[in-house]
Amino acid sequence: MPLLEIESLDVCYDDLQVLWSVSLQVGEGEIGVLLGPNGSGKSTVMNAISGLVRPRGGAIRFRGERIDRLPTHAVIDRGVAHVLERRRVFPLMSVLDNLLLGGFIPRSRPTRAEQLERVLGLFPVLRQRRGQLAGTLSGGEQQMLAVARGLMSRPSLLLVDEPFLGLAPMVARDLLDVLVRLNGEGMTILLVEQNVEMALGMAHRGVVLESGRVAISGSAREVLESNELRQAFLGVV
Amino acid sequence: MSAAAARAGWTLVALAALVAPVPLGNYGLHLLVLVCMYVALSSSWNILTLAGQLTLGHAGFFGVGAYTSALLALRLGVPFWAGMGAGAVAAAALAGVIGLVCLRLRGVYLAIATLSLVEALKIVVLNVPDVTEGSIGITLSPVFAGARRPAYYVMLAVAALPVLATVWIKRSKLHVILGAIREDEGAAQMAGINTTAYKVFAFALSAAFAGLAGGFYPHYITYIVPDTAFSIGLSIEAQIMPILGGLYTVAGPVVGAVVLTLAGEYLRTRFGAANLLVYGVVMVLAILCLPGGLVGLARRWRAPFRVRRAEQPQEGVADVR
Numbered sequence: 001m002p003l004l005e006i007e008s009l010d011v012c013y014d015d016l017q018v019l020w021s022v023s024l025q026v027g028e029g030e031i032g033v034l035l036g037p038n039g040s041g042k043s044t045v046m047n048a049i050s051g052l053v054r055p056r057g058g059a060i061r062f063r064g065e066r067i068d069r070l071p072t073h074a075v076i077d078r079g080v081a082h083v084l085e086r087r088r089v090f091p092l093m094s095v096l097d098n099l100l101l102g103g104f105i106p107r108s109r110p111t112r113a114e115q116l117e118r119v120l121g122l123f124p125v126l127r128q129r130r131g132q133l134a135g136t137l138s139g140g141e142q143q144m145l146a147v148a149r150g151l152m153s154r155p156s157l158l159l160v161d162e163p164f165l166g167l168a169p170m171v172a173r174d175l176l177d178v179l180v181r182l183n184g185e186g187m188t189i190l191l192v193e194q195n196v197e198m199a200l201g202m203a204h205r206g207v208v209l210e211s212g213r214v215a216i217s218g219s220a221r222e223v224l225e226s227n228e229l230r231q232a233f234l235g236v237v
Numbered sequence: 238m239s240a241a242a243a244r245a246g247w248t249l250v251a252l253a254a255l256v257a258p259v260p261l262g263n264y265g266l267h268l269l270v271l272v273c274m275y276v277a278l279s280s281s282w283n284i285l286t287l288a289g290q291l292t293l294g295h296a297g298f299f300g301v302g303a304y305t306s307a308l309l310a311l312r313l314g315v316p317f318w319a320g321m322g323a324g325a326v327a328a329a330a331l332a333g334v335i336g337l338v339c340l341r342l343r344g345v346y347l348a349i350a351t352l353s354l355v356e357a358l359k360i361v362v363l364n365v366p367d368v369t370e371g372s373i374g375i376t377l378s379p380v381f382a383g384a385r386r387p388a389y390y391v392m393l394a395v396a397a398l399p400v401l402a403t404v405w406i407k408r409s410k411l412h413v414i415l416g417a418i419r420e421d422e423g424a425a426q427m428a429g430i431n432t433t434a435y436k437v438f439a440f441a442l443s444a445a446f447a448g449l450a451g452g453f454y455p456h457y458i459t460y461i462v463p464d465t466a467f468s469i470g471l472s473i474e475a476q477i478m479p480i481l482g483g484l485y486t487v488a489g490p491v492v493g494a495v496v497l498t499l500a501g502e503y504l505r506t507r508f509g510a511a512n513l514l515v516y517g518v519v520m521v522l523a524i525l526c527l528p529g530g531l532v533g534l535a536r537r538w539r540a541p542f543r544v545r546r547a548e549q550p551q552e553g554v555a556d557v558r
Binding site: 052 | 421433
């Protein structure tokens with residue numbers, strides 16, 4: 001049984017349908033990557049998983065359980081963490097407060113101190129800056145904080161939406177290493193990314209969306225080598 | 238501000254509030270009662286802003302409290318203190334219902350709903366005179382046989398409650414939770430916070446204190462009509478006072494209410510009909526020149542070179558545990 005299973009998902013914003021029968025699966029311990037041009041519906045898929053938007057049709061299962069009717073906090077409590085696009089840290093709170101809020105849900109409270117040590121170990125720069133206001137961090141540090149905050153709830157599935165957006169290549173590399181390392185420790189990850197080669201290089205599975213429909217779906221290698229990929233991104237055959 | 242200095246300051250304020258009525262005559266006492274009533278409204282309105290939510294109809298909850306309490310006294314002879322409790326509960330229940338509908342959404346919906354609520358309630362109360370006495374209003378016998386000193390102490394307690402509730406919120410983990418909702422609601426949801434539940438809770442708490450103040454008001458003034466209970470002016474003052482004093486703080490709404498109530502009274506006697514003009518000019522200047530309110534001004538003046546928010550995270554750290 002895949003950890004995350006999405007079956008013919010339809011999502012509409014009012015009368016405008018943006019996802020058409022999207023299906024995808026991410027197995028336990030895998031890295032899945034959602035690719036596609038701007039406006040193809042990648043973030044909408046992520047938001048539907050975490051309950052920020054309600055699907056019009058289809059089903060989302062996490063460990064076999066339907067989660068598409070659950071409120072966001074209940075989805076998070078089942079072990080999903082969602083690192084939103086554009087970081088979205090709490091700018092007027094300290095780095096430490098941001099992290100502690102990530103461990104807010106009841107399930108993660110007993111092990112919060114331990115978890116805090118773990119994420120500060122993954123991102124040493126956050127330890128140095130823990131008393132500082134999150135809004136004063138650099139873009140890369142804020143992105144690390146956003147990922148670290150997501151990890152505080154001890155998720156078994158980590159959704160990461162365009163984490164490398166606007167980062168210096170070195171910083172992006174560091175963050176990528178952390179994600180790969182987390183995956184090596186058993187974390188399942190679903191990543192939204194625009195950089196096709198970088199994303200497919202680290203992923204097990206890829207799904208390419210085009211105008212709200214699945215254009216290609218398969219192993220990372222299959223997706224990388226397919227002709228449709230070029231077509232979806234560049235509009236050339 | 239250091240904790241010790243803050244505690245000393247609040248102790249002084251509390252002592253001053255307790256002994257203030259001793260030398261005063263009826264007019265002075267009445268003014269103090271009004272100050273306390275405005276502190277209650279201003280401080281309770283501020284509670285919901287901690288969660289980043291804007292309401293424009295705080296008078297609606299004041300009016301619901303006032304009418305609940307006045308009608309219970311008129312029809313069933315319920316004493317004022319029980320009426321106040323019922324008023325607070327009624328206001329909180331109304332806020333709960335409106336909150337469950339409007340706080341699922343983000344943005345201006347709550348502001349619009351609460352703005353129209355006040356007008357809607359006024360029209361309802363005016364149009365069922367069999368129940369509410371309509372535009373004739375309700376006359377009650379004066380509480381404490383018209384003695385102002387005990388009435389002042391009741392209103393002082395009513396004013397202290399929302400202030401103490403704000404202190405409690407600031408010290409509990411609610412401070413961080415509501416702050417997270419205020420800063421970025423989507424991110425707060427992602428932290429697993431049931432943001433709707435916390436917003437509704439803050440809204441109901443805020444309304445309850447307004448209902449409590451409203452519950453005492455008709456017993457003190459002895460007369461209530463829909464126009465005074467559900468007045469837009471009252472809603473606006475409940476918003477302007479915390480803004481002038483300093484939003485999101487404990488002291489701000491108190492300072493704003495004291496200053497504006499007393500200043501309004503002074504301007505009325507000094508400038509006669511022109512008082513609203515002066516009041517308006519002062520308000521505009523204050524909002525333009527004092528982004529952090531009077532409390533923010535005091536902080537800046539005391540520590541001109543310190544980054545103003547530098548202390549806040551430290552408070553927060555202690556709070557989460």
